[in-house]
Amino acid sequence: QVQLVESGGGSVQAGRSLRLSCATSGFTFSDYYMGWFRQGPGTGREGVACVGSDDSASYADSVQGRFTIFRDHADDTLYLQMDMLKPEDTAMYYCAARRRSPYTSSWYCSRRSSNFDNWGQGTQVTVSS
Numbered sequence: 660q661v662q663l664v665e666s667g668g669g670s671v672q673a674g675r676s677l678r679l680s681c682a683t684s685g686f687t688f689s690d691y692y693m694g695w696f697r698q699g700p701g702t703g704r705e706g707v708a709c710v711g712s713d714d715s716a717s718y719a720d721s722v723q724g725r726f727t728i729f730r731d732h733a734d735d736t737l738y739l740q741m742d743m744l745k746p747e748d749t750a751m752y753y754c755a756a757r758r759r760s761p762y763t764s765s766w767y768c769s770r771r772s773s774n775f776d777n778w779g780q781g782t783q784v785t786v787s788s
Contacts, residue, residue, distance in 0.1 A: 660685045661777040663754050668782030675744055675786075681737040681754030681779055688735040691758050692768040694775060695728060695739045697750035697784075704753070706770025708739065712759050715766035722748075744786045751781040 667679040679695070694709035708718045708728035716728050727740040737754050755775035759767065769775070 661756060663756060663777060663779035665752065665754050665779045665782040668752060668784045670785040670787065671744055673745055673786055673788050676740070676742045677744065677784060679739040679741065679752055679754075679782060679784075681739075683735045683737065683756065686756070686758070688730070688732060691756045693730065693737050693754060693756045694768060694770060695737075696753045696755060696770075696772055697748075698753070699750040702750075704772045705750075706772060707752070709768035709770050710737070711764075711766045711768040713765035715768065717768055717770060719770060741784070744784075746786050746788045749784060749786050751783050753781045754779045 662684045664682045671677055689712055692711045695707045696704050697707050698704045706719060707722055708726055710716045710728045710730055725743045730737050756777040757775045
């Protein structure tokens with residue numbers, strides 16, 4: 660049973676940093692591509708960043724250069740390092756996982772929420788100006 664548990668959210672001032680963690684269990688970490696998504700009040704779920712099973716990453720334009728997604732294969736944890744935070748980054752952040760098809764390249768990942776079938780419960784990030 661796939662389990663994803665996010666942590667690390669909080670309230671910070673603009674310009675500061677936070678690191679989100681997603682502890683995983685119940686699946687072979689390296690066989691899955693993963694992503695971070697966020698959803699603010701009254702908005703849809705936005706794909707922030709994703710990482711392939713070979714650790715290749717892709718970012719939304721809104722966070723490119725400020726956020727870094729990476730995975731630690733030693734403890735099967737996904738991270739999102741968020742630097743230079745802005746008030747518009749305020750949202751609930753979710754991690755997600757999807758088993759990579761054997762016909763899909765190891766670098767593949769997706770920032771489309773419909774491509775994921777395993778989700779964590781979310782962690783709140785609030786950035787004040």
